[in-house]
Structures are given as structure tokens and as C-alpha cells.
Amino acid sequence: MDKKTHYGTVTHWFTDLQRGSVLSDDHGTQRILLEAASLTEGYRNPQSGDRISFSLHEDSRNRLCADEATLLPPLQENERVEITLSDWNYQQNGGYGMHHVQRNSPIFILGQFLNDQTRIPENGETLEGRLVKHSNGQWLLVEVDIIEKTPTALPDIPAVAEIPVPPPPPPKLSKAKSTTKAAQDTELPAALPANRVLGGSIAHWNDEKGYGFISTENQQSVFFHISAFHYMSQRPNIGQKVSFYCNRPVGSEPQRAMRVVLSGHEASLFSERPYDYHEFNLNMRKLLCYGLTGSLYLSGVAYFSLKLASFYCLTSAAAFWLYRSDKQTAVTKSRQKQGYLGRVPEKKLHQIGLLGGWPGALFARGAFNHKTGKASFIRVFWLTVAANIAITYALLIHYGDNPIALLLKN
Secondary structure, eight states, X not given: OOOOOEEEEEEEEETTTTEEEEEETTSTTOEEEEEGGGBOTTOOXXXXXXXXXXXXXXXXXXXXXXXXXXXXXXOOTTOEEEEEEEEEETTTTEEEEEESSOOSSOEEEEGGGBSOTTBOXXXXXXXXXXXXXXXXXXXXXXXXXXXXXXXXXXXXXXXXXXXXXXXXXXXXXXXXXXXXXXXXXXXXXXOOOBTBOEEEEEEEEETTTTEEEEEETTXXXXXXXXXXXXXXXXXXXXXXXXXXXXXXXXXXXXXXXXXXXXXXXXXXXXXXXXXXXXXXXXXXXHHHHHHHHHHHHHHHHHHHOHHHHHHHHHHHHHHHHHHHHHHHHHHHXXXXXXXXXXXOOHHHHHHHIIIIIHHHHHHHXXXXXXXXXXXXXXXXXXXXXXXXXHHHHIIIIITTTSHHHHHHOO
């Protein structure tokens, strides 16, 4: 038996018998016999779960036994190590892997610590980086490099004399048969690499239906939905240069772009927040129209009742905040595939509009381009606006002599 160094985990150790067993990394579920005589001088008290290195030999009964068993040193902060990536969640932009030797605990990686921000690591790849200890006690890898696999050496090209003579060409087929055969031999375009940053331009976009296609640099067409466009208020336009990454194709399901940004905004591909998360990207014409409408209404209410106008201003500010919060949540959750989790219910948005907050809601819809395409919501929204105006008219003018109305009026 050779003296190759093996690694494994102590599964049992019986102190009274001075023997136990090891689960080797290289021998599947087969247990290796561990005896006190096979322990090194500095390692005399094994514990279940210990990671050890050892060599192998066979005893007289042909059993595999550990020899020269030594406790592996623990991981040290700031040392550079290699790990094998076990799982990567590209939506959360993070994952974890196992140290090649010391496998007691997982080591976590975040996308922001990758030195190469143009690609996403794939499961099974080797990563190298510096170990740091997180405040929660977990190991974290920073300054991470993806170790590329060494390409397989090409086989030697045979000498001319060794190259076999090709067989004679088959008889020519008729035109119909040859056309059929050519159609059968046509290969489908190869799938694009998953989770890697790719470039292209928007070749087709249907704004009404909210989807389109990207033409890659290799002239392949990739489907994408508006939810993959990583902006809060911008819309895609034909001809725009974009960067994106795709999912892995599953069965016959077509491949699609999971996240799309304009060229130059690649850093936001690795963030859950859209590129323009803190920007307004205002439509000035729409905002002026909406703002003028709301301002005229509040001014008219203030002419008759400053108290009611002040209340409407407060509800408008609350409505603006609710619409902004709902827009931010909608953009984030759509990319995490969590549906309406955390969203502001439409019923609540309509209620605050009915209470007088619709000028703020109108301004927010223009500022964030939110709730502007759903016809059912728009119909109910304008019904609440009409109802609020009718209630205000009744309080301040039609029933102006009512004692309650007199309390509100200037």
C-alpha cells in the first residue's frame, strides 16, 4: 500500500478500546480502522469530528487501517486558501463552498468580493481567496479569484502516413431527399453560458406586452421580460446596447435573460437594487400636468378650508411615501421571485387616495412610473378621485351651513 496522504473525519473513538474509525474523503462510505498505535506523538486523544491526515496500510485481515494519523491545523484568518464552490445563488449574489482539506464548516463568498466582476462562478469551480472571520463566527472569503481549469492537452497530430483515407463519397441524393437531409442536419444554436455577463443590443421590444429580444454579438436571439430590465422607471428601446446574464436552459424551455442593464451599468447586475434606485428619472411633462392638477385642487380646498387642505397635504405626503415604498418593493421582489410579499395592497392605496391623498399619489405615479399601466387600477384610482372631490364639494359648498362644515370652513 502506498504512503499517499489521505484526509478524513474521525467518526468514532472508543477510549477504553483505544480504537475507532475514520471516514475517508477518498473511499466513499467505507470506514478506515484507527488504532492508538497509528496516532502520531502530538495527537493522542482523538475526538469524533476531528479532521485528520493519514496514510493507509492493510493489516493481516486485509482491513484498511490508518497510519501516522495527525490532526489537521485549524483555519487561520488572513491565510489564502482554495475552496470548491458548492452552491451559488446568483439572485442573492452569494454562495458557499468547502475547503479542499479542512471541511468542518462551510466558507461563504459574496459577489462583491470577486476580483472579476464580469462573470459569476459556477458550482464545482475552484475559488482562491483570503479568509476573514465574520462577526457571526462564520468564515468569509474575500479578494476572491476564480481558478480557471487547465485546458486539456490536444492529442498529437498523426503523421501523414497514419491518417486514414476517407471512404468514397455516398451516391448523390435527389433534390427533395437532399433538402430533407440538410434540414435534419441543421443544428440548433448552442445555449449561451449561464450566469456570465454577455453583451448585445435590443433587437425587438413590445412595450405593450412588456417583453422583447436581445441580439447577442454572435447573432443569437435571447428573450427578456420587463421584470429583468434592472431599472425602476426606464423602459427598453430598440437599438440600446445592453449587458445581461442568462439562466441555465431546462429541458425544452427556451433560455432567457434574467437581468438586463445598459452598457456601462454592469456593476448593478450584481446588486438586488436597480441602477436608478436613488434616482427619479422624471417625465417632466407628466409631472407638470399631475403636479398642476393636484396643486389647483389643494389651492381650491384651501380657499374654503385651510384645515381640510392641511389634512389633504398630510395624506398626500403619506400617499407619495406609500407609492414610493411599493415601487421599490415591487422591483426588488420581482427579481427574487417572491411575488407580492411585502407589497402595499392596492386597497390601501385607493383608501388613502379617497381620504384626500390622491394629489400626492398622482405625483408619485408620475415620479416613479408606478401603477400607470394597469387598467383596472387606473379606473378605480380615478373613481376615488371623483368620490373625494364629490365629498369635498358636499362638505364645503352643498352642505356649507351644516355645523360640522362650519367648523371646517375658514
